[in-house]
Amino acid sequence: MRQSCRALDWGQGVPLPRDSGARGGSMSTCSVSKGCFVFKPNSKKRRISSTGDYFSEGKNDSEDSGLRFATCQLLWKQINSEMEKIQDELNKQLFDNLINFLRQSHSEFQTESTEWMCRMKSSEIPTAALVLGVNVTDHDLTFKSLSEVLQDSITPYVVSLQAKECPGIKHLLQKLMGQLMNCYVDVDDSEEEECVNISQKKMRCSMASLSQWYKDVTKKSGFETSSKKRTSSSRHWQSPPIVVIFKDMESFTTKVLQDFIVISSQHIHEIPLVLIFGIATSPMIIHRLLPHSVSSLLCIELFQSLSCKEHMATVIDKLLLTTQFPFKLSEKVLQVLINIFLYHDFSVQNFIKGFQLSVVEHFYSQPLSVLCCQLQEAKKRINSLSHNQCENIRSLPSFRRYVESQVSEKQIALLTEDNFLKEVTQTLLEDLNSYHENYFPVLRCLHVFTSSLPKYPLGKQIRELHCACLGKRVWETEEYGSAVQLMRMLAKAELVAILQKCVEIFTSSSGKQFSNTIEKMEEFLTRFQNLEAETNDIQDVSVSSQNELQKKTDLYHLQKTLLELKESKRSKKLTKFEMLRFEVVDFIESLVRSYLTPAEMQTLNEVVYFNTANTLREHLNAAPRIALHTALNNPYCYLKNQTLKSDVGCISNTAPDICIAYKLHLECGRLINLVDWLEAFSTVVTAVEGKDLDSTATDQMDEIIHARFIRAVSELELLGFIKPSKQKTDHVARLTWGGC
């Protein structure tokens, strides 16, 4: 959604007013309200601009900071290009449809047919209603690539308009013509026409001049293509359409849209105009914005983009559930990112930005992240680790656990000899790598099972399953138990289909360890096929018992037989199918237990897993009100000045004036008497300063204190804690409630 621009300013939490009106922009520290946020110097933007220096000036030891920075950048570059590839693939279908539509839309314009049909039909403006979903922040990227695609394949004349740029029809036309004439300049910037075009900007913005311009331009470019064989313009047709994209249809005012459509429909014979409405909610909005008389001028076709949830699923699949990238997210971090996505914004871009922040944060805060690269490279790097880094390895909790499990001689060697440690680390990293190689195929396999169960005890999406497996031993959870129980009740057809899918997953995965697994599964499959004959027998049995039931008419006998049947069912030996089913489920369970162990249990997991979810939450899901309260209530938290350290209850007079005023106001009711407040304020302030009270100085002091008080009060008013009240004289009203 719309908010991300704020969230993307990376943790420089913007203190929002209570309505979170649109803002953003530069974060200077001049204002009091902005001062209550820590400006943690880990903005990604700055980091890259000041290159690797930043990594080394951090508080933690500067081991390999340059290398870490380089690794981080390289990794991000790879991830980013992968992301772009995914985006392109996802958008391809939609864009292809749109391009087809655009090609057809003005085919009559090309052929200039004069049939009766065409004369009779009112010439509508071809319009594509592009439904993109509510994640408005993602739209910019989509529109950007859309206009690039269009410019490549259809027409150089692509204009995108935003509602806030077009408060009136005049501005809209100005914007439209400005962009059109510019893109014309782009097409042949070598020509001397440039200056003419610039002067044309002063030309009056009306549709008539636009159509004149279009006529000139197409005539000229047509001439050029024939004479100069320009490759750039030969991609397009003789008269390429002008595509106008309304990025945010919802925000346009009805009048502007209506006027524009009415005007352009009068010129549709001269300019091949195509409109694209970017719609975030539902296409109903078109009917809500445009009356029938206007919408009847349009020929609207609907295009729907992939829903953002599916988009997200693909991104997670390609980005997280793969061994392609060494960097991994821990369960908690992933949960934070997913929660922000599902609960707040539905924005895939924000998710990726959050992922980027995790990458940067990991490489910045974890000195051992230098080993977070491809295995071969990591092994090389281990050899050149310094003593400090070795100490870092030794202090990792997971490594300590590992050491404790070793025999005592080895323990000593691990803790004292750097070289031995390096050797062991290499093997441990190998183990970690193979853990990942096994983990993902098994996870997918388990997902195939759980996603076919009723009510999805382990979640419908693979990401839920992934989170469950990452965090704890999944086989110990209640949900897993119920899932296994349900798995034991799967029908044969389902089970066979699932097994086939699992075989596919394992065969496509790179790990060689799975050859046994595949064999085993294929064996299961063949055994299922051999079962056919037996199942028929079972049916016969059940049919005969049914017949018996029907014969009995006596109530007593009926009851008796029913009881017998029940008994026999309980004690009945399991059919072969059921046996086999148990075997399959047990096999899957054994796979899960051996391969889906939680990541935290892995030795050296800290090297590749980013797990400080708190930092991420602080940055991405800022809570301005809480931060404001902390800043005013406990200034030490942000100012880090030892004299400000105080007990919870009391009010220190060394705190900034506004903090004193704030604390005092917390004790008041809805209406605050200014005189009382001032008195309390001056008491607190003079508590220490006024050790030697003499009368002449107090007067002087009072004036100053008065002024300080007034300033503090007006600052509080600015922050929205109080406002002047007309109910009582000399009172202000509190706008917040509770002492927090």
Add this chain to the structure above:
Amino acid sequence: MPNFEHPEYPEATLLHLESMVPCRESQVSSLLSVFGKRQHFSFPSIFIYGHTSSGKTYVIQTVLETLELPHLFVNCIECFTSRLLLEEILTQLQNLSSEKKHGSRVPCDTFNDFVRLFKQETITQDLQNQTVYIVLDKAEQLREMEANVLPGFLRLQEFTDRNVTVIFLSEIVWELFRPNTGCLEPFTLYFPDYSIGHLQKILSHYHPPEYSADFYAAYINILLGVFYTVCRDLKELRHLAALNFTKYCEPVVRGEASERDTRRLWKNIESHLKKAMQTVYLREISSSQWEKIQQDDGEPGHLKGLSAHAHVELPYYSKFLLIAAYLASYNPARTDKRFFLKHHGKIKKTNFLKKHEKTSNHLLGPKPFPLDRLLAILYSIVDNKVAPTANIFSQITSLVTLQLLTLVGHDDQLDGPKYKCTVSLDFIRAIARTVNFDIIKYLYDFL
């Protein structure tokens, strides 16, 4: 014997004119008599009004063109400022007075300049001798321009001292134009709606060359039978006629029916037209899609209209924000206690409310509510604890940009903003269902 009699023009021209403007004979003849002879001064201004597509623009244009009167046509929507309008008139006037085009535009900012420049442009003998007609189409836009534009045009003849007549074309009556400072009253002329007979006559007039006029007239008859109740817009009807004609001809083309077999043809087309009324006419399906369906001979059922995609996916908290906003908009504030406090006690509906609150709030529409109330309701309807993070606040702003909420009052107001919830009951019920929230239980109207 032509309907129009005028000593000025040859009979052939008048006959031709008559054939061009079917069903508008009386209006045209009164126009002709108002115009008088070419060199005569006419009314300073003529105001023509009538419903959408009642032929105003077409008739005026045809009359002026057939009689070769000097005239210029300006669309006031296109010229959205008075400056654009005046300059457009002057440019067209330049083209009128001299054959060769003046490339340069005449800068003209005020009406005063316009009068001066107008006089300069019409100095030629040619324009002096005959009445110049300025037609201002969609004249209702003039009301939104500067206050002096409309009265100025009304007395243009007097100001410029030239033989000029301004014709206003509008869809609304003159009474809605009249400025309160008073003005020169124009000659008003009403173009009534076409009757069903007129529509039949006009639509059948342009029959496709491949088929006989009678065949097409029968088709138009069926078409009007279906559409006349909902649509009298000539343009729209003509469009629909063109769209569905191929379907009508199908049995004839396939040789299953003759052109005279009206009953069979009617059976073939009627349901199709009704479907068209629900889809193409409402622009639920675009006309090109409709044509494609016809060509493929498929059922339009599989192609969903725009309204079918009413479902909107929202993030979890946005859903609750919207629900909270809906509750705040449609419940009286005093009932919040009843719904959201644990020990609220019984409140009887009849005694509790003032008289005006007894009418259904859903009939009255949404009421504005302050942000605080929205958040208070949100905190009490969401099961788990919601931290007042920046994301929650920006979600509210997002909902406003999506037009699901509207900000009441000015955008700049940071202190205590008020909102209204603009979604419908059906929409909110669909949303509430996805989060298992029984919204009906919380709505005062449904207690």
